[in-house]
Every structure is written in structure tokens, then in C-alpha cells.
Amino acid sequence: MTFVRFLAFLFLTAGILRGEDPELRRQLERSYGAWKQSLIAADLSGWQQSTAAHRQMLTRNLIVSQKQPFPHALFAIPMRPPEIATLRFLGSTVKGNTANLAYFGKVDLGLVDQSEIPESLLILKFVRESTGWKFDTTRLINLGSAPEIQAALKNGGRANFLDDPEFAPTGEVPAVPKACPVPDRIGVLQIASFGYATRVSVNGFDVATVQDNAEEHLVIGGLKNGDNPTTVEAKQLPVPEGAERSLEINAIILTGEQKRPTIQVFSWKAEKHPVPEFQKMMIFVNKITMRE
Structure with missing residues (x-):
């Protein structure tokens, strides 16, 4: 079964999304907003405060492994963080110290003309640390080859795909990896x-x-x-x-x-x-x- 067919199966067998916690949504969206603004402003301190500890080290290691300067290269990425205010909120899920938010719409990453932006599912992932919820990462699923799902979501349809293990938060906060050296090659x-x-x-x-x-x-x-x-x-x-x-x-x-x-x-x-x-x-x- 292809991924899109799998997603369609989940959608067609869906009920109402569980996880309609307004306060949780506000906390997570504030965390994402702080992370997003830190990238736009090239604010390293703000990025460190809003980003999950393990994701900070993973990001640093990816940049260093390409022999790029950190943190300068972090703020030189052409892709911009998406604006969620223009997207339709689908729901939130939480498990232990991990949580997700899901949205539907045209997710603009600043890479193509707006007329060419496909309708997609956007999942924002978070972890809870001692100082509160921190942004972890995103998952973007292009629905270009699933017109039936696009149409249903545009017309107010709902899906319980967030509860499936493929999409749900794991409940486990990853350990912070060790810092890698600058590579020879x-x-x-x-x-x-x-x-x-x-x-x-x-x-x-x-x-x-x-x-x-x-x-x-x-x-x-x-x-x-x-x-x-x-x-x-x-x-x-x-x-x-x-x-x-x-x-x-x-x-x-x-x-x-x-x-x-x-x-x-x-x-x-x-x-x-x-x-x-x-x-x-x-x-x-x-x-x-x-x-x-």
C-alpha cells in the first residue's frame, strides 16, 4: 500500500479528532511562533530558547558535517518557516512529553511562486522540557496525488490520522547527541x-x-x-x-x-x-x- 493510499484509508475510516485542548494549542503555537521569529530575526539566543535541546545539536551537527559555519549557516537557509495563521487547524495530539499540531492548506516555504504551492498536511512536533514546550521539527505531506483528501479537508472534513503511529507523537524525548567534529571530508x-x-x-x-x-x-x-x-x-x-x-x-x-x-x-x-x-x-x- 502506498503512503497516499494508506493516508486515504485512514481518512475514509476517520472519526472526529481527539485532542481539542485549546490551552495546549496556545502553548504550542506560542513556542512555534518564538522559533519562527528567531529564524527570521537571525536571533541565536531566541532560537536556543525555543528549540528542543536534541534538535539544536542535531542541527549543529548537520551544518558542521557539511563544513558550513555554525550558527551563520543556520540563518542562511533560503527556505522560510511556514505561516500557520493562513492554514486550517486540524487538531493536536499529546503523549507524555511530546505533542503534535496538524494543519491543512498551502504551506508557503518561500521556494516557489504562490500559484504553484500544493495543498499539504503540515505537522509541527514539540517536546516538553524543564522550561516548557519547545519546538522540535516539521513534517510536510504533499496531497497533490490525493485529490479526494484535499477536497474533503477543504470542505470541512476531519481525519483521525493523528492517532495513528505513523503520525502520532512517540511519548519519548530523544537524548541530546554528542557534538561531532569538523570533518576532514x-x-x-x-x-x-x-x-x-x-x-x-x-x-x-x-x-x-x-x-x-x-x-x-x-x-x-x-x-x-x-x-x-x-x-x-x-x-x-x-x-x-x-x-x-x-x-x-x-x-x-x-x-x-x-x-x-x-x-x-x-x-x-x-x-x-x-x-x-x-x-x-x-x-x-x-x-x-x-x-x-
């Missing part, structure tokens, strides 16, 4: 994982967990010149009858050079299945693997 992992939920870490930093998909992920902390210890944890998933499992990992260096923008320094493909649940590997970055 900007690294990307290409992970194709089918029949497995594969978690990969490089130099002690989690890179990604990929499940029944092929994805590219920035290596947090980049790749060091020399040895880069890598761990691969692969949990078997059910596969359709007649389908085969496959697992492949490539490591790419982004050089920033026009003549040679990328260099593949590592490639591994499972030859036998199922693969061990835990494996240690090594990504070497040297004259041989760089082919200098």
Missing part, C-alpha cells in the same frame, strides 16, 4: 536495504536507519583521513513471497570540485542472506581509495 552513505531495517553508524555517530528503501544520508562528523570504523545492524523484515532480500552500502566523498565532484571510497554488498545482525566494517580514506 564531507561524506555521504548510499544505503539500499530491502528485507532489512538497517542502522549504520560511522566513527560512533548514527548516520541513518533505512527500511525497505534506497536512500542517501550525510555522514555526521564526515569521514576522517585514514580509518573510519563503521557498524551495520540489520534486522530482518518480512518479504513478499518470491521477493529477495538485498543490502548494499556505498560511501561517497563530496569534493566540491567541478571536475570531480564525488569520489566513491567504499562499496559493500551482501552476498549471502540473511546477513548477520551486527557487523563491523572499515571505511578507508587514503591515496588508494581516493585514487589520487
